[in-house]
Amino acid sequence: MKFHKFRICILLILINNINSSAAITFFKAEKDKLQDTASFVSPFEAANERCFKCHGQEKYEYTNETLGRQIKDIMCSERIIHRKVFYSSNHKSFSCTDCHSEEYIKFPHSGTLRMEQKYNCIDCHGGDAKFAQYHFEEIDSEYQKSTHFKMENDGFSCWKCHNPHTYKISVRNATNLKETIAYDNAICLNCHSDFSRFQLLSDRAEIDIIKEHEWLPNQAIHFANVRCIECHTKINNNIPVSHQIRPKAEAVRLCNECHSKNSILMASLYKFESKEQRRDGFLNGIILNSSYVIGANRNEYLNLVSLIIFAGVLIVIAVHITFRIKNKSKNNKEK
Amino acid sequence: MYLYPKWIRTWHVINALMFLILIVTGISMQYTGKENAAYVVGFSKAVKWHNFAAVVLVFNYIIFVTGNLLTKNGSYYRIPRKNFKSDLITQFKFYASGMFKGEKHPFPVTEERKFNPLQKLTYVLALYLALPLLIISGIGLLLPEITITTFFGISGLILTDILHITMGFFLSVFMVIHVYTCTLGHKPTSLFRGIITGYHVSEDE
Numbered sequence A: 001m002k003f004h005k006f007r008i009c010i011l012l013i014l015i016n017n018i019n020s021s022a023a024i025t026f027f028k029a030e031k032d033k034l035q036d037t038a039s040f041v042s043p044f045e046a047a048n049e050r051c052f053k054c055h056g057q058e059k060y061e062y063t064n065e066t067l068g069r070q071i072k073d074i075m076c077s078e079r080i081i082h083r084k085v086f087y088s089s090n091h092k093s094f095s096c097t098d099c100h101s102e103e104y105i106k107f108p109h110s111g112t113l114r115m116e117q118k119y120n121c122i123d124c125h126g127g128d129a130k131f132a133q134y135h136f137e138e139i140d141s142e143y144q145k146s147t148h149f150k151m152e153n154d155g156f157s158c159w160k161c162h163n164p165h166t167y168k169i170s171v172r173n174a175t176n177l178k179e180t181i182a183y184d185n186a187i188c189l190n191c192h193s194d195f196s197r198f199q200l201l202s203d204r205a206e207i208d209i210i211k212e213h214e215w216l217p218n219q220a221i222h223f224a225n226v227r228c229i230e231c232h233t234k235i236n237n238n239i240p241v242s243h244q245i246r247p248k249a250e251a252v253r254l255c256n257e258c259h260s261k262n263s264i265l266m267a268s269l270y271k272f273e274s275k276e277q278r279r280d281g282f283l284n285g286i287i288l289n290s291s292y293v294i295g296a297n298r299n300e301y302l303n304l305v306s307l308i309i310f311a312g313v314l315i316v317i318a319v320h321i322t323f324r325i326k327n328k329s330k331n332n333k334e335k
Numbered sequence B: 001m002y003l004y005p006k007w008i009r010t011w012h013v014i015n016a017l018m019f020l021i022l023i024v025t026g027i028s029m030q031y032t033g034k035e036n037a038a039y040v041v042g043f044s045k046a047v048k049w050h051n052f053a054a055v056v057l058v059f060n061y062i063i064f065v066t067g068n069l070l071t072k073n074g075s076y077y078r079i080p081r082k083n084f085k086s087d088l089i090t091q092f093k094f095y096a097s098g099m100f101k102g103e104k105h106p107f108p109v110t111e112e113r114k115f116n117p118l119q120k121l122t123y124v125l126a127l128y129l130a131l132p133l134l135i136i137s138g139i140g141l142l143l144p145e146i147t148i149t150t151f152f153g154i155s156g157l158i159l160t161d162i163l164h165i166t167m168g169f170f171l172s173v174f175m176v177i178h179v180y181t182c183t184l185g186h187k188p189t190s191l192f193r194g195i196i197t198g199y200h201v202s203e204d205e
Helices: A002-018 A020-031 A045-055 A111-115 A121-125 A129-134 A136-145 A149-154 A177-192 A219-225 A228-232 A285-289 A300-334 B006-031 B043-070 B072-077 B084-096 B117-142 B156-181 B190-197
Strands: A059-064 A069-074
Touching (some): A045 A059, A129 A136, A300 B156, B006 B043, B006 B156, B006 B190, B043 B072, B043 B117, B072 B117, B117 B156
16 A cells, blocks of 8 residues: 555656646756756847747736736746746757747737647758758658557647657756656656546547556556656667657566566667666666666676686585595495 | 474475575576576566565564574574684584594584584574575565665665675575585485484484
8 A cells, every 4th residue: 555655656746747837846956957058048039038028937918909908817828938948948049930930929919820830840850961860750750650640630749749848858868867767757647647638639538557557566666767668669779769659569568678688778768878887797887877677787797706606616516425425435345 | 313393394494495486586587588588487477486485584584583582492503702713624624534534523413512613604604694684685675665776876776686696696505505515414315304304313323
C-alpha cells in the first residue's frame, strides 16, 4: 500500500510538471542551469514584446474603443507563452512573426488567422544542410511509421510533443539525466495522463498508466529512471532519438532487453554518454551519472578477479584430492 | 557423539538450499544476455526466486543468531584470544601436509570443540561478517528507494551491488571449500552423514 502511494506520488510529480502552471515551476527551476538564458538577448525582443504584452502572462489589457474604456481580462492558458521559457527554448532567436502571420500585429486579431496553416518541423528543418546531421527527414519518416501518425487526421503533429515555444533539446545536452528523463516523460504524460488532452486525439477510454504498468517491478523507480520511449519506440541508430512509437503490443516487456550486457539503453538513453563512460570496466560509464541497471552494469575487472580466485580454489582442491588419492594408494600398498 | 541438534540441522539444510537458489539466480541476473534470453534462469523468474530465497534466508539467519544466543551452540563460534594464530597455522599445516603423513588431527572434534580453528575463523567470517553484509546490501537492492542515491559522487546502488556480489562471491567460494572440507572426515561421507543424522563419527570411534 505504502509503495503504491509512493508510485502515485512519483507519477504525480511527473504529471505536475506538465500542467501549465506547474510546468512554469519546473522550468523556473531549470532556468538557472541554462547556460545562455541570462546572456541571451533576442534581436527581436522589442518586436516580440508586442505579442508578449498580452500573451506573456495570465492577464492582458486593451482599450475597448467602442466602450471607451480599458479592459482587463484573463488570457486563455493555451495562448500564454512565458518570455523566460520561450527565450530558453530552441527557437529563442525567432521572431513571433517568423512563424505566425504579420496580421497578428493588428488587434483584435482577425478570426480567420486562427485557421492559418501551421508549420511542421520538416518545413524548416528538412532539406537544410545546417540540420543534416540530425536527419530530420528520417525522423519524419520514422514518425510516419509510428502509431501517433495514424492519428494525424485528428490533429496529431510534431507540436503535440514538441511545443515550438518551449521545447529544448534535452538528452543530448543533459547535465542531469534524472531531470531530462522527467522532462521527456512529461511530454508523453501531457496527453497520456491528461484525459482532456488525450481525447482531443483519441476516442479510446481513459488509460490508467499506473495500472497498465502494474506488471513492471519497482514501477516508480523505472518511471523516474528511464524514459517512456525506451520501451515504447523502435530504436533507429541513424537519428538522435527514436520517433517510431510502437503499438502497445510491441512495447518492450522483457527485462533483459535492458538488464543485460548489450542493454538497449546503451542505444537510447545513454547513447550520448561518451564511449569512455559507457565502457565495461571498473567505474564503467553509467556510474558517473548515478544510474545503475542490474545486469547491464558489469565490472569486467571484478569478473576477472573472481574467475581467477575461483579457478585458484578449484586447482588447490584438485591438487589436494590428487595427494589424498596418492596417499591412500600408498597406504593400501603398505598394508 | 550427538553434535548437531535438530534445529541446527534444519537451519543448515534450509540455508544450503536457499544458498543454492540464490547462487543460480544471482548468476542468472548478473549475466543474463540479450541474445540468449535465459542464461540459466530468465531474468524476471530469477528476480522472483532470488527475492523469495533471500527472504527465507534472512528469517533463517534470524533463527540461527537467536539460537546461538540462547543455546550452547553460540560458544562454538567464540574465537579464543590465546594462541589462536598458532592454532590456525597448526591446522593449516595439518591440511597441507600432516594429514598425508598419517598425523592425528590436531584439534579433534569434542562436545566442547565442534570446530577446528580454521573452521571457526571461516564460519565466523562467513556467518557474522559476510552474511550480514550480504543481507544488508541485499535489502538495499530489494528496496532501492531506501538506498542512498550517491556516495562521493558514485551511485549508491552500484556500490551496494558491488558489495552484494562481492560478498555473494566470497560466500559461494566458501560453500565450495566447505563442501570439499566436509569430505575430510573419518571417511569422505562421514561428515555429510553427521549433519543429516546429528551424530559425529570421529577417527577413534
